[in-house]
Amino acid sequence: MKLKKISFKGVTLFLIFTLIMVLALSGCSGSSQGSNSKTIKLGLLEDRSGDFSLVGIQKYHAAELAVDQINQQGGLLGKKVVLDAPDTQSNNSVYQQMAKKLILQDHVVAIMGAYSSASREAIRPIMDQNKMLYFYNNQYEGGVADNDTFLTGAVPEQQIVPLMKYMIKKFGPRVYTIAADYNFGQISAQWVQQSVKQDGGKLVGQEFIPLDVSQFSSTISRIKAAKPDVLVTLLIGQNQSAFYEQWAKQGDKSIPMASSVNLAQTYEQLRFAPPTMANMYVTTSFMQELDTKYPGAKTFVDAFYKKFPHDKYVGQEAEAEYSGIMLWAKAVQKAKTTDRDAVIKALESGISYNGPTGPVTIDPKTHHVIRNMFLVNTDSKQKIQIDAEYKAVKPDWLSTAKGVDLPKKPQSHQYTPLGN
Amino acid sequence: MSLSSLMNQFINDFSFLILAAIGLAVIFGMMKIINLAHGEFIMLGAYITTLSAQAGVPLIISIVFGAIGVGIMGYLIDRLIICRLYGRTLDSVVVTWGISMVIQQGMLIIFGPSLQGVSTPLGSVSFAGSTYSVYRILLFAISIGALFLLYLIFMKTKFGLYSRATMQNQEIARSMGVNTNRIYSMTFSIGAAFAGLTGGLYAPTMAISPTFGTGFLMQSFVTVIVGGANPLIGTSLSGGVLGIVNSILDTTWGTFFGEIGLLICAILVIRLLPLGFSGVVEKWFVRKRRM
Amino acid sequence: MVQGKIKTENIVAALIFFFLFICPLFIDSYSVLNISYFLSMAFLSLSLTLIWGYCGIFSFGQAVFFGIGGYFYAVLTLNLTGTSAITPLGLLLGVILGGLAAWILGYFMFYGGVNDVFVGLITLCLTLVLSTFMGQTAGSAWNIGQVSLGGFNGINGIPALELGPISLSGNNFYYFVLIILFVIYCLLKLFTHSKVGAAIVAIRENRERTKMFGYNVPKIQSLVFAAGGALASLSGILYATWGNYITPSAFALSSATIPVVLVAAGGRKNFTASIIFTVLYYWFAQGLSASGSQYALVILGLILILVTLFVPDGIIVFLFHLSDRLFFHRESKMKEVQEEHLHEKNIG
The missing domain is CATH 3.40.50.2300 (Response regulator)
Structure with a gap:
């Protein structure tokens, strides 16, 4: 009996303690209000x-x-x-x-x-x-x-379509695409494919790269083997931006690169030492160099x-x-x-x-x-040159x-x- | 696929796997700690190297700075935190996960989301119709050098002897007068220093950001799993085998199959040889000695 | 044995479930929605508590079964939308599939003599395989029936559960999750105090000795692992129906680690503790994220480090014992937990 009494007292004490804790906690978490009159x-x-x-x-x-x-x-x-x-x-x-x-x-x-x-x-x-x-x-x-x-x-009709037209006309018909392996990359690559077809080019290779990949030597040898006139890079995230440094050393810098996301979005021209990002063409709506x-x-x-x-x-x-x-x-x-x-x-x-x-x-x-829209490129010192401007x-x-x-x-x- | 491009690929893969795994392998093999902050150690090495290279220090010395800096930091982390967890393998998962969160976000707060990189030194050479980056070939040499260094540290020094003794039986080692806690601290610090070295070495080839280390994580874990507990035998063997598997799959079918191939290899190895390659080799040695 | 005793744990569990049952009466609908998400994730922690805390199988792979459940449910129900009773059937089949997948994996591991940290490593690899694989399914080649797997984007528009005419959303979903959680919690409690439960704990403490007693250790391990897989799969399905969404990040390294972290920091040998800590963690992490503070992840990381360093048995379990001593005058020290288990084993 005595034991039961003690535990009853314990329970009561405990419940009171819990109640205090809960009240204290709920006091702490003030609820936020929505848009008010001010x-x-x-x-x-x-x-x-x-x-x-x-x-x-x-x-x-x-x-x-x-x-x-x-x-x-x-x-x-x-x-x-x-x-x-x-x-x-x-x-x-x-x-x-x-x-x-x-x-x-x-x-x-x-x-x-x-x-x-x-x-x-x-x-x-x-x-x-x-x-x-x-x-x-x-x-x-x-x-x-x-x-x-x-x-x-x-969107692609503002970026990829004019860019591919320009690149194929200026550098030649053979296009190689590497893109991040998710919907952005896949669909953008479809746009490239379609533009290449319309502009009389030829897609000589297309590769989708998982987002966590940071080593590109096999991709680089495949690109070199395909001998493209234009290399389209639709790479996303920090891991994938390692491509450029590796391409600069193991790849062929004379092949011009084209992109809708680089430079203007993730400022590789400032993050990598020149001439890693040289010879890249990008269509963009804005970048600070403008x-x-x-x-x-x-x-x-x-x-x-x-x-x-x-x-x-x-x-x-x-x-x-x-x-x-x-x-x-x-x-x-x-x-x-x-x-x-x-x-x-x-x-x-x-x-x-x-x-x-x-x-x-x-x-x-x-x-x-x-x-x-603006079509820009990088010179050998990674300075931005404005090539073309497309109005409205x-x-x-x-x-x-x-x-x-x-x-x-x-x-x-x-x-x-x-x-x- | 030509043989030369396959060779080129293998050189790249082998050095990447070895360097990614070596620090993790030391810590896991010697201390049985699964270090989830391994990627962040690599990232810190890359930051230290990049920052000091930008401050005008020659790149090679910056890389050494990276290794030493991360080694010191590893020592501090061990003294402050890890030393309380010796023998609690699974708790170390939680703690190192916490450490990785703190380091990664801390670097973002201090240095922002990006850092200007240094470009890859040494040009490239043409050989048999394809271009090789000299730095990549150097990395291959360094990865073998790092394994050799590991061999020297653990097989030829007194520290190595003590640490192997501690690894085999901590109780007996302690009763023989080995300060096992110090051995563990040193081991952790050495593992961290190797991670820092890796970060420093790869800093000129990748984009520098607080998530720098995530690109290494999968490969490092797979290499350690396949290699087993002995960091030296395990890492070199699994680096070789996985390097071959990865480079063949990668050059024939593409990057994704290379990655999947690595992982499937790892699962097969654990199922067939739970102790990894080093377990098999050790067993073989024991048997030979008995005969 | 334990049921008869009044312990902080039991009182707290009773209070919490009572509170959870009545709280939709006085909190706003957003909070109800949110708590049902936290509770869905609690199943994942329960699964790991069962297999790690009780059976000593250290698995990094609960995320695998979580993801399998979510993806299976998504593909099945989206392919057969409009079919009556497809969603509860999908839930049931998904849970069974998760259990089966876990059993197969467990069969290969435990009968093959893989144990301890190697189970952790093999499950970690499997998680990474699935995350890599699902991440690259963005192309149109990866359709199952009419459903595109969607790669990194994942699958969207997964139908909510429907029980006959009742669509389980809002409060309905909340009560559905809560009741399942309550039932499973009670079952797990009963189960671990049964004779088989004692055998499971025995396996954790000493595999060899348990084997000597005539127990088929790999069989029991595989079965417990399967039960854990089923629970994780349930969690995944509930998560998928909660957000109508599942992505490969369900398999990512971070998703694989979180249950381990939660269970270890809350108290891995205690179901109540892992539920409480899971809910608190998600609540707190969400609050930090909502605050937009750049220190959120730093704070979270520090808390995990401190908890592991200073309360190695888990913070919630520690609080239970503290309160036991304070209010119930029980000289319960940390070590007594294990003795208690031994004691239970003898009686059980």
Whole structure:
């Protein structure tokens, strides 16, 4: 009996203790509030750690700059814009969790972000499910037709198509492609394949490389054996960028390289000692070296480094993020509300803003953007030369080839050039 | 596929596998610790090398700095953390995982997501119709040199004798007056230094970032698994065999098949020879001695 | 033996399950969704507690069965959408498949005399094989039926579970996961205190001696490993239905390590501890990630190091014992745990 009494007392004590602990804990975790009457909450999902932080941090900083500038000009609808920006850690599962948190708990009005196409595809269904306005501000493999999604980066018809035309005309028909082995690389490679065919070239080799590969000697000997006139590199992530150093030593630097992601996105021209990145051709919507020729770019680059003096580069994805937020802000002002349907309607009115490299305009049918494109190359000292400028290139493949017209035919699908 | 390109591929694969694995093999073989921070040790070596090379130190000395720096850091980590875990193999998994998280994110915070690299030194030579990077050939020589160094450390020095004794039977070694804790610390430090050396050696051939080490992880684990507990015999044998397998698969079918081939090899070896190549060799020696 | 005694562990378990059962009444729907994710991941920890904590099989490969379950469910249900009762059937078959895969692997390992750290290494390799393989399935060649495996992008739009007319989302899904967790938790508790359970612990403590007693050690090991595989597969399926999504990163080295870390840091010989620590860890890690702090991973890493250094038996188990001593005047020291097991074995 006595024993039972003691343990009863113990249990009571224990329960009280537990109760105190629980209360203390719940006191600590203050719950966050959604957009209130004084602020507008904008969600941002970017990788600030892990493999993709190289670009993610640039984009995060560009978003901070954009929001700062909006707030300096009085905010939106008389309210201050606040960024709600978790770190997605280059992990698609974290992307999903954080997207749900931003939507369901923090009640943000729109979400910007994602770097890799895999991350975008991980969260896009969540956006669709929850009717959340989503901006993917990144160059990508193209083909996404989704009413809730706006894509402000460059697409293949703005990058790969003009680039391949230029390369084949200038250097010759034999093309070899190496690409990261996931959807971005696979679909981009399909675009290369299609462009090569249209421009009378010949694809002499195509290779997909797993994302964790960092040693390229066999790939290099295969490329050399195929004797291409042009080498297309669509490599992603830190491991794969080791290719260039190895190609410079074991490969054939006289073969020109072409890419839609390098230089302007992951600034290899500054990360590798010359002449590793020499003789590379890239089409891009923006890169910081354009500031020598375009005053808009200079203003943007200067503002960026004034706010983030320790950053190493500001490239095309940072500009896309910045432009995405500016377009959204303009649409909110036009719609006079942050309500999703009204903002989408305002965006679909073909809203346009004057970006760092000229006007950026929403194409209502496809939810992509019409923008100026630049073809640049690197000289033997890895300095950027501007070869060509394409004015107001339309992202019209979806609307012309696939008959996409989002305001009229709502859908959520990603088309591929060789698929359906 | 020509023989010369296969040869070239083998030279690359062999040196990569050996150098990726050697530090891990020392720590696993001698201490039975699965060091999940191995990739981060390699990455630190690459950072130290790159930073000092940019500061004007000749590359070869920078690489030595990388090895020594990581060796010292390994010693500190051992004294602070690992030494409390001797004999707790599986707990070391958790701790080294924690260490790898701290180091990787710490480097991101301190140095940002990228660092300007140094370019690969020494040009290239043409031989039998294909181009070889001289540095790659040098790496091959260095990987053999590293194995030889390992042989010297563990077979020809007093420390080596003590450490082998400790590895075989810690209790008896201790009762014979060997300071086993010091032996373990030294071993961990040597393993870390080898990882640092690897990082330094590969720094001029790859992009420098906090995730630098992840490119080595799979290969290093596979090599150690196939090799077994003895870092010297195991690593050199498995580096050779896996190098051949990988280079043949890689040159004939592509990178992906090379990777899968490595992994399947590893699974087969554990199933057929759970103690790895070194286990087989040791058994063979024991049998021979008995006869 | 233990059931009769009032111990912190049992009270805490009862309190937690009680709290979990009533909490959807007063927390918002997002939190419910979130907790159901944490609970789904708890099965993975339970599977490792069973095979590592109780049977002494150190596996890095629970992620393998997690991924197999998730992918199998995705491919099956997406191919047969519209078929009635396909989702619960997919769940059931997926769990069986996970168990079967684990049994086959276990059969080869344990009957082949592979044990201890080598099991860890072989399962680690298998994880890496699957992660490499699934990562390169982005091409159109990799379709199973109408479902593209999707490579690094993974598979999206995996249907949620449906029990007859009830779609398991939101609170329904939460209660579904919770009830399964509760049932499995109780079963595991009962099982490990049964006679077979004692044999399993005996295998952990000494394989040779257990064999001498006439137990078929490899058989028991394979069966326990299969049960662990089934649990991990269940976890994978629940995860896939939670996010409607599965990727090769389910097989990645980090995914393979996390269960080991959770179970080791929480207390690997204790089911309650591993559930609690899993939920706390995911909650805390998510909070850190949401805060966007660049120190998140550093803090997480430091915590793991400190826990392993200073509370080697696991933080939750340590707290249990501390509280036992404080409130119930039991002179329970860490070593007593093992004695208790021995004692149980004799009685059991």
